[in-house]
Amino acid sequence: MSNEPEPGPALVQSVDRALSILEILARRRNAGVTEIGRELGVHKSTAFRLLAVLESRGFVEQAQERGTYRLGLGVVRLAGTVAAQLDLSRQGHEVCDRLAADLGETVNIAILDGNRAVNITQSRGAASVTSYNWVGRQTPPHATSSGKVLLAFAPESVRAAVLAEPLERFTPATLTGVPELTAELDAVRSAGWASTSEEYEVGLNAVAAPIRGAAGSVIAALSVSGPAYRLDRTAFPEIAKRVIAAAGEVSGRMGFMA
Amino acid sequence: MSNEPEPGPALVQSVDRALSILEILARRRNAGVTEIGRELGVHKSTAFRLLAVLESRGFVEQAQERGTYRLGLGVVRLAGTVAAQLDLSRQGHEVCDRLAADLGETVNIAILDGNRAVNITQSRGAASVTSYNWVGRQTPPHATSSGKVLLAFAPESVRAAVLAEPLERFTPATLTGVPELTAELDAVRSAGWASTSEEYEVGLNAVAAPIRGAAGSVIAALSVSGPAYRLDRTAFPEIAKRVIAAAGEVSGRMGFMA
DNA sequence: GGGCTCGTTGCTCATGACGCAACATTAAGG
DNA sequence: CCTTAATGTTGCGTCATGAGCAACGAGCCC
Numbered sequence: 149m150s151n152e153p154e155p156g157p158a159l160v161q162s163v164d165r166a167l168s169i170l171e172i173l174a175r176r177r178n179a180g181v182t183e184i185g186r187e188l189g190v191h192k193s194t195a196f197r198l199l200a201v202l203e204s205r206g207f208v209e210q211a212q213e214r215g216t217y218r219l220g221l222g223v224v225r226l227a228g229t230v231a232a233q234l235d236l237s238r239q240g241h242e243v244c245d246r247l248a249a250d251l252g253e254t255v256n257i258a259i260l261d262g263n264r265a266v267n268i269t270q271s272r273g274a275a276s277v278t279s280y281n282w283v284g285r286q287t288p289p290h291a292t293s294s295g296k297v298l299l300a301f302a303p304e305s306v307r308a309a310v311l312a313e314p315l316e317r318f319t320p321a322t323l324t325g326v327p328e329l330t331a332e333l334d335a336v337r338s339a340g341w342a343s344t345s346e347e348y349e350v351g352l353n354a355v356a357a358p359i360r361g362a363a364g365s366v367i368a369a370l371s372v373s374g375p376a377y378r379l380d381r382t383a384f385p386e387i388a389k390r391v392i393a394a395a396g397e398v399s400g401r402m403g404f405m406a
Numbered sequence: 407m408s409n410e411p412e413p414g415p416a417l418v419q420s421v422d423r424a425l426s427i428l429e430i431l432a433r434r435r436n437a438g439v440t441e442i443g444r445e446l447g448v449h450k451s452t453a454f455r456l457l458a459v460l461e462s463r464g465f466v467e468q469a470q471e472r473g474t475y476r477l478g479l480g481v482v483r484l485a486g487t488v489a490a491q492l493d494l495s496r497q498g499h500e501v502c503d504r505l506a507a508d509l510g511e512t513v514n515i516a517i518l519d520g521n522r523a524v525n526i527t528q529s530r531g532a533a534s535v536t537s538y539n540w541v542g543r544q545t546p547p548h549a550t551s552s553g554k555v556l557l558a559f560a561p562e563s564v565r566a567a568v569l570a571e572p573l574e575r576f577t578p579a580t581l582t583g584v585p586e587l588t589a590e591l592d593a594v595r596s597a598g599w600a601s602t603s604e605e606y607e608v609g610l611n612a613v614a615a616p617i618r619g620a621a622g623s624v625i626a627a628l629s630v631s632g633p634a635y636r637l638d639r640t641a642f643p644e645i646a647k648r649v650i651a652a653a654g655e656v657s658g659r660m661g662f663m664a
Numbered sequence: 665g666g667g668c669t670c671g672t673t674g675c676t677c678a679t680g681a682c683g684c685a686a687c688a689t690t691a692a693g694g
Numbered sequence: 695c696c697t698t699a700a701t702g703t704t705g706c707g708t709c710a711t712g713a714g715c716a717a718c719g720a721g722c723c724c
Contacts, residue, residue, distance in 0.1 A: 158711090159455075159458060159459040159462055160420055160424070160455055160456055160458075160459045160711085160712065160713095161681085161710095161711070161712085162418055162420045162421055162680090162681060162682090162711085162712080163420055163421050163424040163456060163459045163460070164459050164462075164463070166418070166421040166424070166425075167424075167459070167460070167463045167465065170484055171463075171484075174483070174484050180701070180702080181701070181702060181703085182700080182701055182702080183701095190682080190683085191682070191683050191684075192701080192702080192703095193682075193683070193684080193685095193702095193703080193704080194681080194682050194683070196702070196703065196704095197417075197418055197681080197682080198418055198421060200417060200418075200703095201417040201418045201421045201422050201425070202421070202425070204417055204422075205422070205425045205429075207425065214689080214690080214701090214702070215689095215690095215701065215702050215703095219484060221517075221524055223481065223484045223485050224485045224526065225432070226428055226429075226432050226477060226481045226485070227481050227482045227484070227485030266479055268479075268482070416680090418680085418681070418682095419680065419681085419712085420680080420681080420711090420712060420713085438670070438671080439670070439671060439672090440669080440670055440671080441670095448713075448714085449713065449714050449715075450670080450671080450672095451671095451672080451673080451713075451714070451715080452712080452713050452714070454671070454672065454673095455712080455713080473670065473671050473672095
């Protein structure tokens with residue numbers, strides 16, 4: 149009945165539906181009861197009731213017109229408590245904006261979320277050709293430069309968990325063998341930076357370096373990405389110097405002492 | 407059965423419980439299944455199942471130890487879509503940090519949320535004595551400087567809604583009469599700034615000015631708050647000049663043309 | 665090893681979620 | 695102003711889903 153097939157264990161259906169509503173509103177910005185009901189595949193009265201409880205707790209609110217709903221500030225309040233991530237993104241944004249303006253490419257900060265990499269900030273340069281917003285998006289760690297940095301400096305248990313799963317192929321260049329990825333991560337730890345050459349997306353290259361926290365451990369990765377014709381393998385070492393410098397600056401702001 | 411009495415219409419109980427879990431985790435940062443069940447007043451297996459669906463959608467995640475849950479990045483993703491607020495907070499932060507450093511007090515930006523004022527940013531100065539984090543917290547508009555600004559420049563229907571409810575008294579100084587509050591809001595509109603003198607909290611004074619958006623309407627309020635012994639009534643006009651200037655700068659960044 | 669606590673799962677049942685139908689509200693057109 | 699259509703909201707009845715109980719497994723401590 150749900151428009152999202154659930155091959156896993158049965159979930160509390162009504163809660164699942166309510167969460168779907170939040171995601172619908174995140175995507176659409178505004179929507180009415182009937183529209184939400186249609187998209188969810190439930191009767192409008194069900195949609196209305198689910199919205200009522202979400203509204204009573206501030207997760208959604210009604211816009212000026214009657215019956216048009218949008219996400220509410222309860223969501224922002226919740227996010228506000230995920231303090232570490234928001235702090236990192238705030239400290240890193242200015243540095244990333246500067247680097248993006250300098251290089252003209254897209255600069256992201258990513259953190260490890262379970263065994264996935266998640267982008268939490270994005271700064272675009274003038275020459276940036278991508279309109280894609282990576283913020284909040286999960287990426288596979290073995291195929292992205294940020295992911296490789298996060299993996300290389302993660303606890304062994306995290307790395308083992310990632311290596312225990314089949315490594316998905318995205319392009320002909322994706323590293324999918326455990327020995328080659330292991331060797332790559334060893335090289336990342338030695339060099340202090342990582343790269344991806346059309347391993348996640350054909351035509352997309354990136355270079356990343358680790359951001360450290362006050363305790364000295366790697367807490368995030370800062371990456372520069374751009375089209376392969378501009379961000380060419382031969383340019384990687386030079387770009388890496390810049391990326392390492394920027395990541396170092398963010399590290400300093402996070403309390404890291406070199 | 408819920409630890410939150412619901413005098414209003416019946417809500418979808420299971421969804422209400424799931425949302426309560428999110429709020430418990432927002433408050434506690436980490437919690438186990440049994441603990442959450444206890445606090446929610448439900449059996450731990452119920453808590454577990456509610457957590458399972460929240461986890462499947464990324465709203466919560468398990469920390470390293472098995473069975474310890476915390477808010478997940480799904481929440482940050484959702485908040486990321488409330489673009490207008492986050493944009494305002496990002497544009498305003500630098501200005502607020504500067505003013506806070508200058509004046510030594512606490513600087514906040516607040517927006518109107520229904521008929522409440524909600525703080526969305528906070529910058530602290532060196533002399534700031536408050537460790538209280540106002541971000542995400544709702545305050546009564548009639549008793550706070552930000553609230554008065556937001557009310558004064560809000561549509562008449564919003565003002566009428568606030569004035570139609572009894573105005574709660576927080577201190578002996580709180581304005582609780584409709585005629586006196588109406589007069590105060592008239593004065594705010596004339597002066598272009600608002601203040602509160604121990605009306606919300608004994609010993610706490612604040613001055614606020616409006617932030618305008620590209621369309622010229624007031625979209626937020628920027629306030630400076632501090633202890634009454636330092637932020638004294640006689641200093642209000644001088645402080646107001648600084649607050650108006652900072653609010654004007656944020657307004658410019660939001661696209662407002664004076 | 666035993667005891668305790670917590671997380672997870674299977675089972676059962678009754679109650680709460682949900683769909684239907686009716687009513688209320690709003691907007692647009694004649 | 696009236697009519698129509700669309701959408702939001704509410705009451706009712708049904709049954710499937712949510713929820714509690716009990717059992718089991720895992721981990722930790724003595």
